[in-house]
Amino acid sequence: KNQVEQSPQSLIILEGKNCxxxxxxxxxxxxxxxxxxxxxxxxxxxxxxxxxxxxxxxNGRYTxxxxxDTKQSSLHITxxxxxxxxxxxxxxxxxxxxxxxxxxxxxxxxxxxxxx
Amino acid sequence: xxxxTQTPSHQVTQMGQEVILRCVPISNHLYFxxxxxxxxxxxxxxxxxxxxxxxxxxxxxxxxxxxERPDGSNFTLKIRSTKLxxxxxxxxxxxxxxxxxxxxxxxxxxxxxT
Numbered sequence: 662k663n664q665v666e667q668s669p670q671s672l673i674i675l676e677g678k679n680c681x682x683x684x685x686x687x688x689x690x691x692x693x694x695x696x697x698x699x700x701x702x703x704x705x706x707x708x709x710x711x712x713x714x715x716x717x718x719x720n721g722r723y724t725x726x727x728x729x730d731t732k733q734s735s736l737h738i739t740x741x742x743x744x745x746x747x748x749x750x751x752x753x754x755x756x757x758x759x760x761x762x763x764x765x766x767x768x769x770x771x772x773x774x775x776x777x
Numbered sequence: 778x779x780x781x782t783q784t785p786s787h788q789v790t791q792m793g794q795e796v797i798l799r800c801v802p803i804s805n806h807l808y809f810x811x812x813x814x815x816x817x818x819x820x821x822x823x824x825x826x827x828x829x830x831x832x833x834x835x836x837x838x839x840x841x842x843x844x845e846r847p848d849g850s851n852f853t854l855k856i857r858s859t860k861l862x863x864x865x866x867x868x869x870x871x872x873x874x875x876x877x878x879x880x881x882x883x884x885x886x887x888x889x890x891t
Binding site for chain 2: 695697702703704705706707710750765767768769770
């Protein structure tokens with residue numbers, strides 16, 4: 662069964678600090694991995710998408726890494742801002758899975774709170 | 778920048794009533810999706826729609842649910858005889874092409890069944 666596990670479940674850091682969120686997956690055959698940011702009561706917004714051959718991708722202060730061998734990904738946030746407070750969801754896509762929604766498997770997300 | 782819109786933002790209904798949630802996908806997109814997110818839980822796939830028919834559906838999407846694209850712009854989710862456990866955020870998403878193309882999510886409709 663395809664699964665995506667994220668850690669930590671929640672995280673509180675001070676404004677200006679860095680943090681790293683983790684994602685482990687058991688999705689096969691792997692197609693791509695996405696990180697989404699979801700503000701409370703809003704829809705997910707894409708931050709990065711990485712295919713099998715990519716091991717790092719940046720979007721401003723967000724840097725995602727992917728190790729397809731160990732099936733792990735991380736999202737690093739640099740110099741956090743109050744507006745970074747949100748849930749960060751790891752979503753893995755399986756190729757040709759026919760498993761629904763183009764084979765997307767969602768993690769539960771990490772709830773990040775940035776304190777002033 | 779084009780975006781997916783959803784109406785209403787919040788819908789309150791009594792148990793047993795029917796609701797219709799509306800979505801306007803990005804105009805040149807061809808693939809459409811509904812997801813739900815029960816409070817505190819992860820996003821769950823409901824149904825995908827392409828070429829005026831359902832492509833895939835999850836086990837959640839039973840006979841209580843139906844989708845329709847009544848015109849060239851709207852994409853609707855109908856929930857018949859709502860139950861308390863249908864209370865959730867419902868997200869619409871769309872994308873242009875098949876394969877790994879990005880899905881763009883709407884802001885969601887919060888459905889509260891009392």
